Amino acid sequence: MRLSVIGIGPGDAGYLLPIARQALADADIIIGYHYYFRFVEHLLKPGAQCIGKELSEEEARAVLAVESCTAGKHVAVISSGDAGVYAMASLVYEYASKQNRQDIALSSIPGISAFQAAAARLGAPIGHDFCTISLSDLMTPWTTIEKRIHAAAIGDFVTSLYNPRSKQRHWQLSRLKEIFLQHRSPETPVAIVRQVARPEEHIQLTTLGELDVTLVDMFCLVMIGNSQTYRFNNFLVTPRGYLSRKPHTGEEIQQESFRQIRLQLKRDELSPADQWAVIRCIHSTADFEYEQLYYATEGALEQWHEYLAGGGTVITDVTMVQSGITKAFTSKYGVAVKCYLNDERVLALAAAENITRSQAGIRLAIQEHPDALYVIGNAPTALLEICDQYQQGNCRPIGVVAAPVGFVNVLESKFKMKYLPDIPSVIIEGRKGGSNVAAAIVNAAFTILEQVQ
Template identity: 40%
Template sequence: MKPAVVILSKSALPVARKVAAAVDGEIHGARARAEGVAVPFESASAHIAALFKAGRPIVGLMASGALIRLLAPHLSDKHAEPPVLAVSEDGQSVVPLLGGHHGANALAQTIAEALGAHAAITTAGDLRFGVALDAPPEGYVLLNPQAAKPVMADLVAGETARLKGSAAWIEQSGIPLDENGPVTLTVTDQVQQPGDKELVYAPGTLCLGMGCERGTEPEEAVALAASALREAGLAPQAVAGVFSIDLKADEAAIHAVADHFGVPALFFDAAMLEAEAGRLENPSDVVFAEVGCHGVAEGAALAAAGQSGQLVVAKRKSRRATCAVARATEPVEVSSTGRARGTLFIVGIGPGSEAWRSPEVTDLVARSTDLVGYSLYLDLLGALAEGKARHDFDLGKEEARVRHAMELAGEGRTVCLVCSGDAGIYAMATLAFELLDKGGADGDAPGLSDAARRINIAVSPGISALQAAAARAGAPLGHDFCTISLSDLLTPWPDIQRRVKAASEGDFVIAFYNPVSKRRRTQLAHARDVLLEHRPPDTPVILATNLGREGETVRIVPLGELRVDDVDMLTVVIVGSSQSRTVKTGDGRTWVYTPRGYAAKEGSVMGDKEAAE
């Protein structure tokens, strides 16, 4: 997770930016006193507690005592707590408070180097030996962490250690090594039961290659992989990743195996796997004819292990899956090995105001490497867009925009397609699925690449213009309603006319999107005239413009007085039903509501049930 760099005042922002850049963090700030941050919050205590409970690393630019008091009620299990650090506002002191051996000490050193500050690390092992044995570097897993504390105590007291295996981070540390030392530090990818005064580390040197038929049950693939490791005496914790051919990037069984071992799933194209053909123990012409390489499981394992790697478990088969294991000479850097399945987040940012942007959308944008969208929408993200690759598009380039986002994700990136309002309401989510279904909205458009078709897609909702307008005006959507776009660019005008007539006859509250444009001035007038045939001229109409942004206006006019010239392209029009009403409050404001009949049912079974809900 990205560290949250938390500030309480604008004066801390310069140092916070340096810290965030050093640790790839995200700046969170008090809304009332720190403008322009990626994630604003109202209550520091509630926000910091939520970050802590979510396991998010926290770097607080505040007094260490204040941070301790805020988190004190939430401390319980030190083995599960995330890193928490306090940094002085002048950037001179960096203090790891919690999770020292879960990354806080390392973060402190990184931040101190970036700021030219002092890292106040107080854990004995770090100070004495320069390493923390209970927090090995990336690529290693300590298999018996419960033994780390007494072993560290013995070493601090003067005992020496015997190293079985090899690990540069131990050899280059200040730990006193002796072939006859009473403490044993073992580095192995084999299953091993720790002895007395022994710590066992599994290096991420095992590359698990997988292949399977389309639609293989995940349980079958997991069982095959687990049995292959078990029968070879290999430690599951030493698996660096699960590797396969890119044709399987969207195969649930492959990802299930990766999830089982808690490692990434990574993929190679057929050419890279075929380059390993000379090292395969079980090459297959049948496989070559099918996918373009002579072996998937063995080839993927060897490709991940590198030229110096060796096959330690040749291809094993179940009914519909295959697996193999190769051993690399050093822990595998999975970030530069193979390609991950790309991810496309399709998000709605509401009207654009950060106050109306959901926490989930904020999180997905923060997790993305690339942002794609209409330039205005990307600008509205403010500081949240900093440090990400932007791909700006003009209005009218919707298909190009979505296609570009999907192809970027097909390259293994994490891409966020940014929409205003809600991504699934007159926005880009539907076009993404149409491209998957048909290849292109335009029959002459080229189809998506195979890689783009295999991406992971997640859609996150936002506040639509319909919801925003209704909230500003009161409660016009209290009963049945519908939405109709008056744009005939994508929908034939006769179809729109039929829907307006049906909604009018059905007495729905109607929200009109795209009511006018520079060239379209007659559709809204037509809709008004049809509506007047079915509801009274004093029916309230809400005209909402620039919702949630500068220049916001909300007007309420009678249906009989609705003028097309009062509406522009940024206006949402909500027309009440025959039952919609207006009410004035003491401050002179007029509100619109559409009763559902609660008052008439007060005390009834239905009324009581819905009130409880």
């Protein structure tokens, strides 16, 4: 005994697969929604028994199909579209398993689903990841359906809606629209496809914001594009990828990284220049906490850009900061980047004054370049030295990047710098920082015009 669950496609005879035609021609008993027989009755063998049921009697059809299986008989259950998509296959297999009918030779015959036929009519809307959601809560709790709606909207899936709206279930589609508009543009393309692949077929293209839910009924399939979907004539096109091609050159990868970082920023009070510096800090560390740790006096980066564009001097506390400042930028503007840490005078000065080598290097630098841009990415003692020298009137830097990292004196040095008057500064608050972060801020100052304009 055989039991076949057959998808007969959306209605057009051309959409009925040859394997389905063969199974229908061999069936002795055919069970289905009575409306569907109009599409297949000419394919049945003489004497085949047709048992029609109402649309709401899906479970009764499954029970009848299993119980009609007797020796030598081939029973077929027909479903529109694909029998495995919101249709009879799951009910038939579930009932057969519960009855432990291992004597039945079960098989599923695929069909072209309504969303596939609709997609073909629309051109290329499902070229990227897509999903289908049934809005019928007759057998699925609405709370579960709504979770799936949120997931589809957040995940940016092209979404096909089955059972979108009926006289009794008229609000579900409105709720879905409300949820999708939280995550998709109102301009997102939407198609209402009614009676697809049947003589009464009608297609209306609209947008998510303009979607009129009253135009939708149970004979419709609604397809919502993703963030990349666009309209071309009377077609919908969803590109195969989110980018025409993945970035592969160093410059392309860097720019795509900047783009992704920018999308996740939260501080809207930052100036465009400061936001750019934050992006550079995050890019060098992959740590989004730097957005919250970033502090800058107003206009510091813009002032530094003018200074550097005029061929200024940058003093760093350690050679790692010096190395991290992009050579192409310094060469372009004729900027000198100096680090005194390994100057032959440093060891003697540090020993004589009982100070660290970093302090000694900064002290020597201030003697020769009291107005330079000072960039501290490692040693808090170097930052404290700048503060002390400024208070003694020995220097007036064009600015200070204060990003020492660590534990001892780190917080104190940053607080001391923050509350000094009249020094343009960028400070990475807390214990984080480092040479790469300090260098990233200087690189941001070099490039703010090309990124901010």
